[in-house]
Amino acid sequence: MRSLTSGPARAAACGVLTALALIFSYIEFLVPLPIAIPGIKLGLANIVVLVCLYLLGEKYAFFINCTRIALAALLFGSLFSALYALAGGIVSFAAMALLKKTGIFSVCGVSMAGGVFHNLAQRTVAAFLVETAQVYYYFPVLLLSGMATGIGIGVLATLILRSLGQNKTS
């Protein structure tokens, strides 16, 4: 990944990664999980965000994440889905970036926390929008599902980072 040091190369990488993240969002939109509880999803796009976080740094990962969410909302979402996605995206990103900075957690650990904070933020937005604490009833379930999917996504991101050979260059 030495080639990603130049500006144009980074810009190109950002474009490709944003497109990839958008495709993952679209796949999840097309194929919802057969689970009755709203809010449980895999978070495939987070693979891209994680890989980018470790390869290119916070700034680029944040940019890619926000662009992905905005484009997804424009293409196949709604104003409400954008609000939920943005809250989940930004809060989970902040949690992941902070945990990554400490340097003591693995990619899986960072991703796990990202999954949990994503769900936590979405619940909080839902609570404000519908003005009831009722939406928190599922939170323990969503916390566990966020951990599980976060770990799964983290394992995938670890494998990708390994095969990109980041070990040798960093």
Next chain:
Amino acid sequence: MDHKTSFFKKADIVLAIALLLLGLGSFLLLQNLQKAGDTVTVTVDGSLYGTYPLAEDRTEQIVTPLGSNTLRIEGGRVWISEADCPNHDCVEKGAIAKQGQIILCLPHKLSVTITEQEGGGPDAVSY
């Protein structure tokens, strides 16, 4: 940086335990925060069928186009005591007593929720 050499580190386990404790804590907190609610709201196929005060013991026969269920309210709890649906999920669900809890009878498109008199829950929640 050795973040790619292993899938998990010790700190991850600490983090996982912390998150699980957060979940357990929030679960216990929610159990206590749940408002009692005072009204039993019955809907059939999405439209309101009737509301009944939770404080008043009664037995109500709910007849839907798809079948009938017997609603029982007693001692601040509500449950479906009998139903002619094929799976009897609604009967097996047992009694509910707190606001926001719900009994569903999917074959009859029937839902029984506990609400507050004046408020009413969200019309729709989109994620």
